[in-house]
Amino acid sequence: MLRHSFASRLRENGAPLETIQQALGHQDIGTTLIYAHVSTTKQRADIARYLEGEGGRVMASVTTWLRRQLGAILAERSSR
Secondary structure (H helix, E strand, O other): OHHHHHHHHHHHOOOOHHHHHHHHOOOOHHHHHHHOOOOHHHHHHHHHHHHHOOOOOOOHHHHHHHHHHHHHHHHHHHOO
């Protein structure tokens, strides 16, 4: 539990996967991905931020549609 919390906290604060991999002593990045889970809320916020960009905004209807699609995908993944 501690390793999972440690890795997740690093990832949510923007640490690159390679840094987390080294900190946990993993040889395979796939193992690190198991520990470095990012919360659904954080994923949605990040994607929304990326969609908005620095200068302009994506049309509101497209953004709303994409958020709904992402929500459906993430809900499906979390139910597995």
